[in-house]
Amino acid sequence: MADTIWVYAEVVAGALTPTTLEMLSQAAAVGTAEAVLLGRAPADAAEVLGAYGAAKVYRGDDPVFDTYLVLPALEALAVLIRAHQPTAMLFASSYAGRDLAAGLSARLDCGAISDVGDFELTDGGVVATIPALGGSYLATSTFARPGPRLLLVRPKSFEARRIGGTATIENVPAPEEPALRTVEVIDRVEVPAEGPQLEGANAIVSGGRGLRTADAFHMLRELAELLGGAVGATRAVVDAGWVPYSMQIGQTGRTVKPDVYIACGISGAIQHLAGMKQSKAIIAINTDPQAPIFQFADLGVIGDVSQVVPQLITELKRRKGLA
Amino acid sequence: MHVIVCGKVIPDSSVTLQIDPDTKRMRRKDLPHELDPAAAVAVEEALRLVERHGGSVTIVSMGTTDATIGIRRALAMGATAGVHLLGEEFAGSDTLGTAKALAAAIRRLPSYDLVICGTESSDSYSGIVPVQIAYLLGIPPLTFANKVEVDGNSISIHRQSETGYAVVRAQLPALISVTSGLNEPRYPQLKGIMAARKIEIQTFSAGDLGLGPDDVGASAARERVMAVGAPPMRAAGRIIEDDGQGGKEIADFLAAIRVV
Numbered sequence: 001m002a003d004t005i006w007v008y009a010e011v012v013a014g015a016l017t018p019t020t021l022e023m024l025s026q027a028a029a030v031g032t033a034e035a036v037l038l039g040r041a042p043a044d045a046a047e048v049l050g051a052y053g054a055a056k057v058y059r060g061d062d063p064v065f066d067t068y069l070v071l072p073a074l075e076a077l078a079v080l081i082r083a084h085q086p087t088a089m090l091f092a093s094s095y096a097g098r099d100l101a102a103g104l105s106a107r108l109d110c111g112a113i114s115d116v117g118d119f120e121l122t123d124g125g126v127v128a129t130i131p132a133l134g135g136s137y138l139a140t141s142t143f144a145r146p147g148p149r150l151l152l153v154r155p156k157s158f159e160a161r162r163i164g165g166t167a168t169i170e171n172v173p174a175p176e177e178p179a180l181r182t183v184e185v186i187d188r189v190e191v192p193a194e195g196p197q198l199e200g201a202n203a204i205v206s207g208g209r210g211l212r213t214a215d216a217f218h219m220l221r222e223l224a225e226l227l228g229g230a231v232g233a234t235r236a237v238v239d240a241g242w243v244p245y246s247m248q249i250g251q252t253g254r255t256v257k258p259d260v261y262i263a264c265g266i267s268g269a270i271q272h273l274a275g276m277k278q279s280k281a282i283i284a285i286n287t288d289p290q291a292p293i294f295q296f297a298d299l300g301v302i303g304d305v306s307q308v309v310p311q312l313i314t315e316l317k318r319r320k321g322l323a
Numbered sequence: 324m325h326v327i328v329c330g331k332v333i334p335d336s337s338v339t340l341q342i343d344p345d346t347k348r349m350r351r352k353d354l355p356h357e358l359d360p361a362a363a364v365a366v367e368e369a370l371r372l373v374e375r376h377g378g379s380v381t382i383v384s385m386g387t388t389d390a391t392i393g394i395r396r397a398l399a400m401g402a403t404a405g406v407h408l409l410g411e412e413f414a415g416s417d418t419l420g421t422a423k424a425l426a427a428a429i430r431r432l433p434s435y436d437l438v439i440c441g442t443e444s445s446d447s448y449s450g451i452v453p454v455q456i457a458y459l460l461g462i463p464p465l466t467f468a469n470k471v472e473v474d475g476n477s478i479s480i481h482r483q484s485e486t487g488y489a490v491v492r493a494q495l496p497a498l499i500s501v502t503s504g505l506n507e508p509r510y511p512q513l514k515g516i517m518a519a520r521k522i523e524i525q526t527f528s529a530g531d532l533g534l535g536p537d538d539v540g541a542s543a544a545r546e547r548v549m550a551v552g553a554p555p556m557r558a559a560g561r562i563i564e565d566d567g568q569g570g571k572e573i574a575d576f577l578a579a580i581r582v583v
Contacts, residue, residue, distance in 0.1 A: 012485045069482075069491060070454065070464055077338075093450075095467050095484060102451035105419050106458035111545025114420065114449035131554060133340050138554045139347070142546040152451070173385055182463035186479065191487035202583055203433050220354050227582060239504045245469075245483065252442065252503065260582045264572075271339065271445070281571055282560075299576045303565025311570025316583060319574065 003031035003087035003121050008077070009049060009057075009098055011041045013090030017040040017200065019092035021052045021160035023153050026218055027090060028053025028163065030121055033182030036080065038073050038172065039065035050167030052160060057167045062174030064181065069096075069178045071180040074103040081108065081148050088119070088126045088149040101150045102208070111143045117157050133270050135277045155255040155277065191246065196230040198249065203259045206249055206276070206317060207237060210265020210286055211305055214242035219309050226316045232256065234272050250275035285309070324378035324436040324473070326494075329425050329456065330362025330401065332386055333446040340446060342563065347548040348415065349446060351389070358393035362440025363508035366397045370502050373406035378436070379403040383428055384409050385413055385421060391524060396504035399511030405524040407459055412529035415541025424453030424539050429460060437478065438498040442467055447509070453500040459486035462491035466500045526557040 005027035020035075027033035037045055039061070046057045058080055064072045077100065081089065089104075091097035095113060105112040112177045118129040123143055126149050143149045189222045200203060204225040207217055218233065223314040224231045233251040234240070249256055251271040261279035266272060268284070270293055276282070277296060284297035285308045294300040301308055333356040334340060334349075343350045353356035357429075358366075369380040382397035385408035392438040395407040408424050416424065429438060438460070441472040443450035457464035469488065483502055513521070529539050536542040563572055577583045 022369040064447050070466075071488075073408075074458075095482070098450050099454050099464065100465055102454035103458050103464070104421065104546070105451070106455040109419070112451055114451060116420075127549065132342065133349075135554050136340075137551050139344050139551045140325075140549045141546050142549055143545060144543055147545075152449075163524070177366075182493050183465060185489050186492050187490040188484070189481075189487045202517065225575070235503065244503070260577065260580060272554075275450070281576075282583075283576065285565075285569070294560070296560075297562070298558075298560040300560055300562040301565050301569040301573065302562065303569045307567075308565050309572070311567070312573050313495070313570070315570050315574040316577075319578075319583065 004084070005031045005033055006086040006089040007033060007035045007054070007224050008089065008091045008100060009037040010092060010099060011036045011039070011044070011045065011095060011251055014042060016045055016048055017092060017094070018160060019094065019153065019155045021093065022156065022158040023090045024049060024052045024054055025163070027119070027162040027194065029093050029248050029278060031087065034058065034086065035167070036077060036172070041262060044320040046167055046169050051162050053165060053166065054167040055129055057169050060171050060172030060174060060309060064174045067185055068181045069102055069183040069185060070099050074100055074107060074176050075175040075177070075180055078107045080172065085148075087121065087124070088151055088153050089182050090153050093152045093154050095207035097152060100257070101152050104148070106152055108148050110147040110150065111145070112152065114152045115158070116151045116153045118152060134272070135273055156257045198230045198232050198247070198254050198256050201230035201256070202259045203227035203262070204232050204256055204276075204279070205229060206264045207232070207264050207265035208234040208272070209236045209268070211237070212265070216306065217243060217311070223262070223313055225311055226313065226320070229258065231300065234266055264309060266293055267291045268296065297317070324373060324380065326372055326378065326439060327381045327383055327429055327432060327435050328339070328362065328369050328397065329438065330365055330383055330393060330397065331359050331438045331444055332390045333359045335443060340482060342551045343484060344356060344551060349459060351387070351557050356389040358396040359441060359445050361443060361445050362393065363396070364503055364505055365439040365441050366400055366402060366503050367508040368471060369399045369506065372437070372471070373558050376473055377521055379523045383425060385424055394524055396511065398522050400509055400513060401514040403522070404523060407524050408532070409526045410528040412534070412536070412540050415544060416539045417544040417546050417580050419455055420539040420543045420544060422452050422459055424529070424532060424534060425452070426456050426459035427534055428527050429456070431527070431532070436495045437460070437473070438496075440498065440500045442500045442502055443508050444570045447456045449506050453498060457498035459497070461489060463497045464500070465493055465497055466492050467502055468499050468516050469502045469505055471501065471505070513527045515534045
């Protein structure tokens with residue numbers, strides 16, 4: 001019998017997340033994929049999950065899953081996992097994914113492997129590949145004991161493929177215990193992101209502390225516009241309040257994989273590399289020849305961003321016949 | 324209120340982190356260590372809460388003798404008690420083993436109102452220990468906080484989300500994990516550093532906590548690292564010095580890869 005791989009399906013901003021569909025496609029490629037979908041979701045969610053490879057969708061639509069964080073979903077998942085014993089369960093390395101995998105590992109006394117970039121099934125087991133320390137190493141890990149196997153998967157690790165299947169739906173009852181209703185959501189506030197979205201952008205121009213001033217982001221926006229791309233930032237400048245968190249790329253921010261990533265005044269801390277190292281081409285501009293970012297750059301320019309970026313903007317405008 | 328902060332000590336930011344090919348663990352021996360910046364944010368938030376509401380802050384850290392560096396730092400910032408989980412039995416613990424040890428230590432401390440952790444450590448950043456601790460203690464986890472408010476017996480946070488934030492509330496005692504941008508940790512003053520020296524750090528061994536080889540350490544780990552290797556290498560890039568032509572070089576490169 002084929003191994004059954006479960007995927008925790010997440011909905012953000014009214015749609016299934018790309019990582020959900022990526023994980024599902026991979027699960028369907030190596031075994032029988034099934035999804036667990038709890039809480040508010042678009043009407044066609046089960047249909048979409050089926051199209052991306054889910055043979056079955058465990059669906060719990062009780063509002064308790066949205067109103068109370070972590071514990072109700074955790075309990076529902078623990079009951080389902082105990083009853084059906086999938087070979088592995090995949091969660092996105094997202095806010096909800098990390099909380100649920102963490103709670104489940106404590107609840108079921110089982111392992112949870114974080115930061116997974118790839119996995120394979122081996123004779124009833126699972127071997128996970130982890131790009132460790134921002135991708136400076138590639139570690140392979142497995143589970144040392146029998147029992148549930150939880151994997152937290154990095155975004156963009158797999159291709160999402162619409163293979164056009166149909167899922168059967170099994171209803172998941174909401175856990176009743178009042179003790180699970182302790183972490184209450186009072187309000188959800190949307191903070192609109194500035195400019196084009198990072199995810200899906202073909203070109204990303206990103207800025208770090210080497211820019212020296214928040215104003216320098218104007219120049220990066222102009223460059224991004226010329227390339228039809230988006231602007232990102234490191235945690236350092238987000239923490240400094242220069243730009244909003246929605247622009248943060250890295251371990252605690254977004255993971256991006258554009259055709260070209262232009263790192264401006266970014267030294268290349270491990271946490272930042274983790275979010276952009278998979279870019280197809282990397283260009284780095286930095287005054288410090290020793291900056292780690294140069295080890296990952298396809299083209300590195302040792303120089304001052306405030307000189308090089310305006311040169312580049314002028315040159316691109318000239319070639320486009322704009323100046 | 325009594326606030327407990329869980330934090331670890333990591334190689335300081337000047338160190339390029341490396342994995343020891345023999346132990347397959349991060350190399351930590353003989354490196355300069357510091358209090359994890361994520362833990363420093365947690366300590367700062369704890370101090371601000373007790374400055375506003377009264378009370379005390381306890382720092383709890385697991386690790387080798389180097390962990391005292393972080394505990395002393397937190398005490399110098401203003402924490403009033405330090406607890407060190409020390410011993411070979413803890414070495415090689417996975418996230419759940421670490422959470423079990425920290426939860427067991429917290430249960431042995433005077434009754435508490437709040438546990439604060441960083442969202443993830445700055446060296447291994449798995450980001451799952453806080454919720455594991457909360458679950459083991461049976462208290463509500465409020466994670467990824469970028470704003471924290473305590474009002475009487477309840478706590479509310481702004482929880483970072485993909486699209487903004489959620490306002491999330493729970494009753495105390497609770498656990499929160501705090502994001503790095505939440506505050507700017509204070510620098511210890513000489514007076515604090517001197518006072519911290521007088522505080523005796525309490526130590527717990529695994530035995531003291533009633534934990535055995537099935538709970539903590541490498542023997543209890545649910546995950547096993549099989550191998551650590553080099554990643555597929557990127558072909559070495561071209562590094563040039565800007566002599567006024569850097570922008571043009573980049574434009575040529577962009578044209579070559581057909582981005583423009």
